[in-house]
Amino acid sequence: MNLNRRTLFKLAAAAGTAGVVGAAAKSRASVVPAARNARGVLVDTTRCVGCRACEAACAEANALAGPEKPGDDTVFASKRSTSPTAYTVVQKGSLKSPAGEDRFAKTQCMHCVQPACASGCVVKALEKTASGPVVYHKDRCLGCRYCMIACPFGVPKYEFSSATPLVKKCTFCAERQAKGLVPACTEVCPSGALQFGARADLLEEAKERIYQNPEKYVHKVYGEDEAGGTSWLYISDVPFESLKLPAGIEKKSYPELADGALSAVPFVITLWPPLLMGMYTFSKRRDEVAAKENDGRQEERHV
Amino acid sequence: MSEHALKPALFGGPWMRENLFLGMPFRAYLKSLVTPANAIAAAILLAGLPTIAYRFWRGLGAATNLSQTNPWGIWVAFDVVCGVALAAGGYTVACAVYIFGQKELRPILRPAILTGFLGYALVLFGLVVDLGQPWRLPYQFFLTPGTTAVMYEVGWCVFLYLMVLGLEFAPAALEWLGLVKLRRLLGSLTIGIIVIGVTLSTLHQSSLGAFFLMTPGKLHPLWYSPFLPIFFFVSSLAAGIGMVVVESALSHRAFHDRLDPAASVDLDRITLSLAKGGAIVLFAYFFIRLQGLVSSGRFDLLATGWGAWYLFEMLGFILLPSFVFAFAARRKSARLARIAGVLTVLGVILNRFNVSLIAFNWNVPDRYVPSAGEVITSLTIVTIGVLIFRWIVNRMPVVNEHPDWRGAH
Numbered sequence: 001m002n003l004n005r006r007t008l009f010k011l012a013a014a015a016g017t018a019g020v021v022g023a024a025a026k027s028r029a030s031v032v033p034a035a036r037n038a039r040g041v042l043v044d045t046t047r048c049v050g051c052r053a054c055e056a057a058c059a060e061a062n063a064l065a066g067p068e069k070p071g072d073d074t075v076f077a078s079k080r081s082t083s084p085t086a087y088t089v090v091q092k093g094s095l096k097s098p099a100g101e102d103r104f105a106k107t108q109c110m111h112c113v114q115p116a117c118a119s120g121c122v123v124k125a126l127e128k129t130a131s132g133p134v135v136y137h138k139d140r141c142l143g144c145r146y147c148m149i150a151c152p153f154g155v156p157k158y159e160f161s162s163a164t165p166l167v168k169k170c171t172f173c174a175e176r177q178a179k180g181l182v183p184a185c186t187e188v189c190p191s192g193a194l195q196f197g198a199r200a201d202l203l204e205e206a207k208e209r210i211y212q213n214p215e216k217y218v219h220k221v222y223g224e225d226e227a228g229g230t231s232w233l234y235i236s237d238v239p240f241e242s243l244k245l246p247a248g249i250e251k252k253s254y255p256e257l258a259d260g261a262l263s264a265v266p267f268v269i270t271l272w273p274p275l276l277m278g279m280y281t282f283s284k285r286r287d288e289v290a291a292k293e294n295d296g297r298q299e300e301r302h303v
Numbered sequence: 304m305s306e307h308a309l310k311p312a313l314f315g316g317p318w319m320r321e322n323l324f325l326g327m328p329f330r331a332y333l334k335s336l337v338t339p340a341n342a343i344a345a346a347i348l349l350a351g352l353p354t355i356a357y358r359f360w361r362g363l364g365a366a367t368n369l370s371q372t373n374p375w376g377i378w379v380a381f382d383v384v385c386g387v388a389l390a391a392g393g394y395t396v397a398c399a400v401y402i403f404g405q406k407e408l409r410p411i412l413r414p415a416i417l418t419g420f421l422g423y424a425l426v427l428f429g430l431v432v433d434l435g436q437p438w439r440l441p442y443q444f445f446l447t448p449g450t451t452a453v454m455y456e457v458g459w460c461v462f463l464y465l466m467v468l469g470l471e472f473a474p475a476a477l478e479w480l481g482l483v484k485l486r487r488l489l490g491s492l493t494i495g496i497i498v499i500g501v502t503l504s505t506l507h508q509s510s511l512g513a514f515f516l517m518t519p520g521k522l523h524p525l526w527y528s529p530f531l532p533i534f535f536f537v538s539s540l541a542a543g544i545g546m547v548v549v550e551s552a553l554s555h556r557a558f559h560d561r562l563d564p565a566a567s568v569d570l571d572r573i574t575l576s577l578a579k580g581g582a583i584v585l586f587a588y589f590f591i592r593l594q595g596l597v598s599s600g601r602f603d604l605l606a607t608g609w610g611a612w613y614l615f616e617m618l619g620f621i622l623l624p625s626f627v628f629a630f631a632a633r634r635k636s637a638r639l640a641r642i643a644g645v646l647t648v649l650g651v652i653l654n655r656f657n658v659s660l661i662a663f664n665w666n667v668p669d670r671y672v673p674s675a676g677e678v679i680t681s682l683t684i685v686t687i688g689v690l691i692f693r694w695i696v697n698r699m700p701v702v703n704e705h706p707d708w709r710g711a712h
Contacts, residue, residue, distance in 0.1 A: 081371065116517045122454040123439065124447045140447050143435015146454060148374040150517040157371050158435070160364030165435040246520075254517050258453055261513035261532045265456055265506060272502040276402050280494055283404030 038113075039132035039177065040199030040231040041186055042206050043106060045243060046097065046216070048193035050076070050090055050104035054185035058088045058108075061173060061184035079244055082107065084157045084168040088185060095242040103236070105243035106185070106194070109134060109155045109170035110223060111231035113199075116254035117147035117156060125167070126156075132199065132231045133172035141167055152227050152249045172231070199231055206235050228253025322479065322698055344686050351683025354676045355432055363435065366676040373664060373671035380659040381681050382429025384511055385652050386422055387461070388535070388542040392550065393419020393468055394504035395543030399580070401497045407576055410568040411551045413475055413701045415543075417692060418550055420468040423461065425688045432680060453513045460507035467500040478705040479698060486708070509536035515658055523662035525604050525613040528595035531658070537588045538651055544581040545624070545647030548574055552641050558696050563703045571637035578632040578640035581647060585625035592617060609665065616657060620650025 055067035065085050069075050076092035093103035115134045118126040125141035128134050143165055147156045159165035173183035181187075186196040195202060203224060210217040222234035226249040234245065241247045250257070324332035358366035369376050396415040399405040431437040442448075444462070449455050470489065477486035512535030519527050528534065555562070555570050562568065596602070604610050624646035631639035660671065696702055 083371070119451045120449075120453065120517060122449045122452045122458060123442045124449045137447075140439070140442055141435070142437065142439035142442060144454065145374040145435070146452075146514070148371070149514070149521075152520055154372065158374060159362075160367075160369055160371075161362050162364075163360065163362045165362060248520055250519050255451065257519065257529075258513055258516045260529065261510065261516060262451075262453065262456070264509075264532075268505055269502065272505060273498050276398070276498045276501055277494070280402050280404075280498075283402065287404055287406075 036200065037198045038130065038200075038231065039172070040111075040197065040202050040233060041183070042195040042197070042202040043232065043234045044193050044195070044206075044209065045093075045103055045105050045234060045236040045238075047191045048090070048104040048106065049191050050092060050102060051190060052090050053188045053190060054106055054194065055086065055088055055090060057184040057188040058170070059086070061176065062087060062171065076104075080107075082155065082157060082169070084159045087168065087170040091244040093238055093243045095238045097237050103238050103243060105234065105236070105245060107245070108185075108232070109172065110153050110227070111170075111172050112227050112254070113229040113231065114227075114253035114255050116150035116152065116227065119255035119258070120146050120150045122146070129174065131177065133174035133177065135171060135174050136167055136169065138166045143167075150254065152254060153246050199233070202233055206233055209235060225251045228256070325697060344690055347679070347682055347686045351679045351686070354679050355683070358432065358676070358680070363433075366674065366680075368671060368674040368677065370669060370671065372667050372669045375659060375663075376671055377660070377673045377677050377681055378429055378433035380656050381652075382433065382684055383426050384655045384659045386426040386429060387508065387511055388539050388651050388655055389546050389648065390419045390422025390426065391504065391508060391539040391543035392547040393422075393471070393543070394501050395540055396547055397471065397497050398501045401494060402501065405576070408573060410570075410702075411547055411573055413472070414551060414554055414696070415547050416468060416471045417475070417695060417701055418546065420465075420472045421688045421692055423465045423468055425684050426461065427465065428687075429681070429684050432684075453510050453516075457507045457510045457514075460503045460510070464500060464503040464507065467496055467503060470496050471500060474708075475695075475699045475701055475705075478700050478708050504539070505536060508539035509533065511535050512658075515663075518663070521664055521666075522658065523604075523609055523665040524599055524601045525596070525609060526658050526662045528599060530591065530595050530598075534588070534592060534595065534654075537584065537591060538654060541581065541584045541588055541647050542651040544577050544584060545644045545651065548577050548581070548641055548644030549648055552644075554696065554702055557693070558702050561696065561702050574637040574640045574644075575632055575635060578628045578637075578643065581640075581643060582625050582628035582632060585621055585628065585647065589617065589621045589625060592621065609662065612657075612662075616650065616653050620646060620653050624650060 050073070052067055052070065056070060058064070059066045064087070067086065067089075076090075080089040080091055082089055088106055088108035090104050090106050093105065095103065097103055111132055111134050112128075115126070115128050118124075118128045118134055121127075122144065123140045123142055125137050126134060126147055127137065143158075145156075145158055145167075147167060148154075148158060156167045156169045158167055173181070173185075176183060182196045186194040195205070197205075203221060206221045206224075210219055210221070216237050218236050218239065220235075220240070222236070222240045222245055223230040223232055228251070234240065234243075236243060320326060320328065325335070327335060354366060363369055367376055367378070392415040396408055396412050400408050400412050431440070434440065443455055443458050470492075474486055474489050477483075477489065509532035512531035512533070515522055515527070515531055516529065551570060551573070605614065624643040627639055627643035627646065631637070631643055664670070700708070
C-alpha cells in the first residue's frame with residue numbers, strides 16, 4: 001500500500017477545505033438563552049371584551065393603516081389573520097362562556113423563547129433578544145421565506161405585492177420597550193386582559209388565577225410549553241381551540257428539532273474525506289494488482 | 304501530444320469555425336439552427352423571459368400564486384428541491400468511477416458531471432428568481448451569517464459544490480480550448496476534488512430534508528420524520544442513478560453523430576451496471592422509509608386518502624422501480640432498466656413535491672396551485688439547461704473523448 005506524499009497532500013487539502021466549512025458551520029440550532037427577567041404578556045381571555053383597541057394602538061405605534069372597520073363587530077364573522085399591514089388581530093371564539101358572554105383572543109407573534117424563525121434564518125434577519133422580543137432586521141432579509149415555513153403559529157407575513165418585499169410581524173414594540181415604555185397594545189387595553197411583565201412572574205400569576213378559580217379556568221396556560229414556551233401566555237374559560245389558537249403545537253423547542261441533523265455536519269466533514277480516500281487507495285491497489293497479474297499472464301503466453 | 308492541441312491562436316477564423324460553428328461557415332451554421340426543436344425552445348423562452356422580468360418588476364405576488372399560508376411554490380419545490388436531487392448524478396457517478404473504481408462507467412462520467420454542473424447553476428438561477436431580494440444572497444457568507452440555520456450549511460455547500468463541479472468539468476473545456484498545462488494540473492488534482500464534491504453533496508443533499516424537520520405540524524405525519532435528512536440523502540443517490548440512466552439514453556440518441564465509432568461505447572452494458580446499483584439503493588431506501596413509518600407508529604393513517612397517496616409513492620415509485628431495475632439486470636434488458644430509470648426520477652420528483660408542497664400544509668383549507676407564470680418560468684429554466692447542455696456537448700469532448708486525451712481522464 002503506497003500512501004505517498006502526494007496522496008497525503010491531497011487528503012490534507014480535501015480535509016482542510018472541508019474544515020473551513022465546518023468551522024463556519026457552527027452546529028446546534030438553539031439560540032440565545034433568554035434573560036431571567038425576559039418580558040412577556042399574559043392574555044386573560046375571560047377579561048377581553050373584543051373592543052379591538054389593541055389593533056388600533058398597534059397600527060398607530062407601527063405606522064400601519066388603521067384596523068379594518070373599527071368598531072364594527074361584523075369583522076368577527078370569518079376567521080381573521082394578521083397581515084403585512086396588521087400585526088395583531090382579535091379573533092372571536094366559536095364558543096360562549098358558561099355565563100353566555102362572547103369570548104375573544106388577540107393574536108400576534110408569540111415571541112417564542114426558542115424561536116424557529118430566528119434559528120432558521122440564514123442571514124440573522126430575525127433575532128431573539130435576551131429581553132424577550134423576536135426582532136426583524138429589514139436591511140438583512142433576502143426573502144427566502146423560511147421563517148414562514150418554520151413558524152408553527154403562522155405569524156410572519158410577506159409583502160408579496162412589493163418588488164422589494166419584507167417580512168412583517170409584531171415587534172413586541174421592542175423600540176418602545178428599549179425606551180422604557182410598554183407595548184402599545186398592553187398600554188391601551190381597557191379591560192385588563194393584557195398584562196405586561198416578566199414572563200416568569202406572569203406564568204406564576206396565570207397559574208395563581210387558575211388555582212384560585214379552578215371551576216372557571218381551563219387548567220392550562222397556553223404558551224407555557226407550546227413550541228418550548230412563548231413570551232405571550234393565554235388563559236381561558238373555554239377550550240383554546242375555540243379561540244382559534246393553533247392546536248397540536250409540539251411541546252419541544254423547534255430549533256431542537258434540527259439539532260440532530262446539524263450536529264452530524266462536523267462528523268461528515270471530518271470522517272468522509274479520509275473514508276473516501278481510503279476506499280480510493282483500496283480500489284486503486286486492486287486495479288494495480290489486477291494489471292500486474294494480467295501482464296504476467298501475457299508474458300507467460302509470449303514465452 | 305499532437306501539434307493541434309498546442310496551437311496558440313484561440314480566436315482566429317478557422318478555430319471559431321471548427322470549435323464554435325460546428326465546422327460550418329457562419330451563415331450555414333445559423334441556417335442549421337432552424338429546427339422544430341429550436342422553435343419550441345424559442346417559444347418557451349419568448350414566454351418565459353418576459354415573465355421573469357415581470358416578476359422582478361411587479362413582485363412575487365403579481366407573477367405567482369404564493370400566499371401567506373403557502374409561501375413556497377414550485378420555484379422552491381421543483382427548481383430548487385427537485386433540482387438539487389436531480390443533479391445528483393454528478394457526484395454519484397464521480398464517486399463510483401474514482402472512489403469505487405467502477406471504470407466501466409467512465410464514458411458517462413462527463414455527461415453526468417455536466418448535467419450536475421448545469422443543474423446546480425440552474426438551481427441558483429431558480430433561487431434568484433424565487434428570493435424576494437436575491438441581491439442579498441451574499442450576506443449569508445460574510446455580512447450576517449446565520450450560523451444556526453440549516454440553510455446556512457446548504458448555502459455554503461451548494462456554493463462550494465458549484466465551484467467543485469466547475470473544476471470537475473473544466474478538463475473538458477480546457478481540452479476543447481487546447482490549454483494543455485492547465486488541463487494537466489487539474490488532472491493531478493482530480494481525486495481531491497472528487498472527495499470534496501462527494502462530502503459536500505452528502506451534506507447538502509441530506510440538509511434539504513432537514514429544512515422540514517421544523518415543520519412537524521405542517522407536513523403530513525406520513526412524510527414527516529426525524530429521519531428526513533437520511534431519506535433525502537439516500538434518495539439523492541437513487542435520483543443520481545436514475546437521471547444518469549435516462550440522460551445517457553437520451554444523449555446517446557441525440558448526439559449519435561458526436562460519438563466516436565472507434566470507441567464503440569456499449570451503453571447497454573453501462574446501463575445494466577447502473578441498474579444493479581439502482582435496485583440496491585432503491586430497496587434500501589424503501590426500507591428506511593418503512594422504518595420511518597414504523598417509528599412514527601401512524602399505521603392508522605394508511606387507511607386515509609393521504610395513506611393511499613403515500614402508498615402510491617412508496618410502492619409505485621420506490622419498490623416498483625427497485626424490482627424493475629433488479630429484473631432488468633437479471634434479464635440483461637437495458638430497455639427495462641431505462642423504464643426503471645424513468646420511474647425512479649419521477650419517484651424522486653414526486654417525493655420532493657410531496658414533502659415541500661403536496662403533503663405540506665395538508666390540513667390547511669387554502670391549497671396552492673401554481674400560476675401559469677410559475678409553470679412557464681420553471682419550464683424556461685429547464686429549457687435553458689437543455690440548450691446549454693446541447694451547445695457544450697456539440698463542441699467539447701463530453702460524450703466522446705478528445706483525440707489528444709484518449710484515456711486520460
